[in-house]
Amino acid sequence: METNSYLDMELLRFSTAGSVDDGKSTLIGRLLYDSKSIFQDQYDAIEETSRRKGEENVNLALLTDGLRAEREQGITIDVAYRYFATPKRKFIIADTPGHIQYTRNMVTGSSTSNLSIILVDARHGVVEQTCRHTFISSLLGIPHVVFCVNKMDLVNYSEEVYLKIKNDLEAFSSKLNVKDIHFVPISALNGDNVVNKSENMDWYQGSSLMYLLENIHIGSDYNHIDCxxxxxxxxxxxxxxxxxxxxxxxxxxxxxxxxxxxxxxxxxxxxxxxxxxxxxxxxxxxxxxxxxxxxxxxxxxxxxxxxxxxxDNNRPNINQDIDIMICWLNEKKMLLNGKYAVKHTSNDVRCIIKEVKYKININNLHRIEDDKEVNMNEIARISIRTTKPLLYDKYINNRFTGSLILIDEGTNETVGAGMII
Amino acid sequence: MQSYRLTHLQELEAEAIYVLREVASQFENPALLFSGGKDSIIVAHMARKAFWPAKIPFPLVHVDTGHNFPETIEFRDQYIKDIDATLIVGSVQKSIDEGKVIEEKGYSASRNILQTVTLLDTIEKNKFDCAMGGARRDEEKARAKERFFSHRDEFGQWDPKNQRPELWNIFNGKKNIGEHFRVFPISNWTEMDVWQYILQEKIQIPSIYLAHERDVFVRDGVIMSTTDFIQQRETEPTIRMKVRFRTIGDATCTGAVESDADTVEKVIEEVAAARTTERGTRSDDKRSEAAMEDRKKEGYF
CATH class of the missing domain: 2.40.30.10 (Translation factors)
Known part of the structure; x- marks a missing residue:
């Protein structure tokens, strides 16, 4: 890598989401491995672990599972951050677990992302979790979404299978607020269309995942209009x-x-x-x-x-009564009329939860209006009243001034992630 | 039309400065851990930028194992003088003398692990409610799970399975009395970013990061500097080599690499071509697969 070219690289933050066994960790391992971002000693260490566990291939997933409990259980518990660079861009990956109880991790990992990679298993097509991940990407206002239809090797690299899934995804995504959508058929295990174009899918005219990551235009991801x-x-x-x-x-x-x-x-x-x-x-x-x-x-x-x-001539909203979409992050359910501490930009205030308007079934986007108890990993539209006015924009216009967190005043834990409507 | 975009180094710097200012705002008595290593140097550099033209509004703290490379201490003292900062030293030797910790014995004895006790003591004695450091997520797999604002209980322990979610750039530094935070402004930087930043900003670093002739010996495949603190076996003869250090820690557990890179530019070329991680020269990480996770849970950085 040239010393000077490195001084002119852009930063792209992306998150990865998939169901259990969608091959997400394998994909990340593949991106790191094929872009030569895995070091020999790291590779030796996971090779040794794979061998000890009696696995046939070197398990690239072991690269991303950092905690002992994760390695023992073979699952990812917490968001892990990974880094790699190509001559064009530096990448920060927020690797978020796909289990149902970990929606909060995906919300966390996605909150700063420019781009979201959503993995779909070619054998199973669009499943509930795919819808959920797409919805969360849209809710968090991630500007770019790339669907990777993975395990194409297990469906004989079939164009027909790929197109069916692509159609389903397009139909579902049209209901959401996602600005820029891409599709790539891949095999993370074999490396098809990950870094290099696959020879097994000559029917696919698009670019490899890495090409997308390196070239997607991210210059407009920040708001450069409202001061x-x-x-x-x-x-x-x-x-x-x-x-x-x-x-x-x-x-x-x-x-x-x-x-x-x-x-x-x-x-x-x-x-x-x-x-x-x-x-x-x-x-x-x-x-x-x-x-x-x-x-x-x-x-x-x-x-x-x-x-x-x-x-002077372009001011944000100033209000104490605010409607937000909230993702609840804590085991203790949200309390209606409960009081919470709020952090919003550089402001600390308190608020009371005035009303739960509806919850959202994140698997099909239906509104739930008869059950208003908001538990961990649930998403709801609520109204809050703050102790003093907040200076805010709608989340879709500005992620910095449109986001807030709720904090339990007893435990100091961050319990809610709010996006202002 | 002009394009309003930042390079990745500018964006990483903007993020780190934001975190440093957030610490100064949210905590009453924060401190910056400063080892004289390159990571803590760039954090100190950005702390100067964050509060310029005022001075850095918190002290720098060095947890001194007593087993230092002399070049690091020389650098540390000069640097503190140059930037007109306050330095507080927590001494592992003192913890040993007071009987708070027991020195390891044998050929691979190291004071690295003892630092935790001294660090926690220093935090308690000075009533620091936040200790910032230059740890990076890319260094080690347990660190990859770390938050920018990392909560520690009254025993200084880290609970990796029960961390507060961290969203957008909103940092929750709320805590109860007796608890503290560890904050990592350069979480998102890699070794390469750090070196590029050192080059871009023309930041001074201790000379041992650059290639130099040195008396060394080889133990378990790692090149170690000869020092008074390590007992060499008879099978470990002293040899003269051209080396540099990729990390600077306790002299007893930090290995060197053979290198001709005697300028920052050459170091960058070497890092780009490197096939091992920088902590690959750290014997403290090699004690077990979860060595870092275990130490961090106890309160290590």
């Missing part, structure tokens, strides 16, 4: 040289900011202009999502953590 800057930390050096310096540090959640821009500080509503956008190496002529910068203003106004800088 949002949640203030994370106030920098006051109190040193001789920077005696009067007052900088607002944070990560741009949307839009493009430039010095001279007129901005409003919310919730106070005071307006000012951007004096400078600073980083340690100097000042910037513009900054955009998801950069971490420090902004100074022309006027001395009161700004603190939790406030948001926006363009």
């Amino acid at each position: 949002r800057f949640p203030v994370q930390y106030v920098i006051r050096p109190q040193s001789e040289k920077y005696h009067d310096y007052r900088g607002y540090a944070g990560r741009i959640a949307g839009g493009i900011f430039k010095p001279g821009d007129k901005v409003a500080v919310l919730p106070s509503g005071f307006t000012s202009s951007i004096k400078s956008i600073d980083i340690m190496d100097g000042s910037l002529s513009e900054a955009f999502a998801p950069m971490s910068v420090t902004i100074t203003l022309d006027d001395d106004i009161d700004v603190s953590r939790g406030d948001m800088l926006v363009r």
Whole structure:
């Protein structure tokens, strides 16, 4: 790899989902192995383990199962993160378990992904879990979805089988909010269409999975229109040289900011202009999502953590009564009229659960209106009222300002993942 | 039209700086673990960036096994002076002297595992509610399961099967009294990213990361530096080789690799061609398949 080309690579985060035994771990192992991202000592270690367990081939799945309990039970318990790079891109894989009780892991792993790979077993076609994974990808607003129809070797590389599954997937996906969908017939075990084009499926004219991963356009995945800057930390050096310096540090959640821009500080509503956008190496002529910068203003106004800088003429919603889709993550069910701590951008508030409007059967997307008890791994549309107004956008417009988490105030555990409607 | 995109290093840096600022906001008394190794150096570098022009608003903490490469300590002291930071040293030797831990015996004795006790002691004594470190998920399979914000109970233990879900970039640092957090700002970086960043930012590193002539001996296929802390067997003669270190830990368990890479650029070429993981030179990980998981549960980094 050339030193210089590496300095101009993009980052793509993707998650992988599949049912038990769909060959997900094998696929990841294959991507790592064929892109030469597995090191000899790692390979030797899993070869040794495979041999000890009496397995015929080297079990690439062992690469991703990091915890002792996972290796013992041969299942993946928790989201594991894997890394590999090609000369074009660096990849972060969130490998999420496919078991029914682990929906929360898929939601977690998908929350930062640009792309979702959903595995479908060619022998079984579209099953409940496929629908669930597709729905969660859509709910989490993942911009790109790639369906890998796996184990094509076990259906004689049949085009007919592949097309039937592709049609089913298209029909189901049309009901969802997924912007960009791709299909690839693969055999993770043999490597067909994973990194290299398969010789066993000459009827397939599309590209290999790796080609897609390297080339899918991700430049528009961030919101570069609506300017949002949640203030994370106030920098006051109190040193001789920077005696009067007052900088607002944070990560741009949307839009493009430039010095001279007129901005409003919310919730106070005071307006000012951007004096400078600073980083340690100097000042910037513009900054955009998801950069971490420090902004100074022309006027001395009161700004603190939790406030948001926006363009005067493009403001987010400001409201205490908010409707969200919630994925419940905890064994303790959600309490109607219960109070929870809320984290949203750089804000900490509390909320009360006012109403459960309906739950969603994630296998067929039907609304459930007669049972409103929200348990772990369930998804529901609810209304909350917060102790002070949140500054937010709809989740579909901005994943940073449209997402929040609920925290149990007794245990401090993160119990709910909310997407603002 | 201009394209608004970041390179992967810029995006990783933006993420790490965001995490560092989140720590400074959510915790009352955080600390940054600083070993003088390359990973903790880049975290310190980004901490400077995160709070510039103010100073880093937390101390740097070194858990000192006493079995250091002298180059690392020299570097550490100079670096702290250069960036005008506060250094707190937790000493494993002191833990041994106080009888809190018992030194391992024999040829492969190492103080690496003893660090856990000293680390937890240092956290308790200074009332740190958050200890940040430069651990990366790509280093080791148990670390691949780690969160950015990792909760520790009052005994400093990690419960990998019962971790808080971590969504988007919202980090939940809420805890009860006596509990603390470990936070890993460079979770998503790989060894290659770290080296590229060192090159891009022209960051100073201890000289032993680059190839140099050194007195070494070979044990179980690993090249070890001769030091006062390791007992060589008669079958392990001292030889002179050109080597460098891929990781810097306790001198008793950190192996070197034979190398001609005497510049950062050459190191990057070497890393790109490497066929073993960087922790492949760490004998502490090789004690069992779950060595890291077991140590981490007890409170190791």
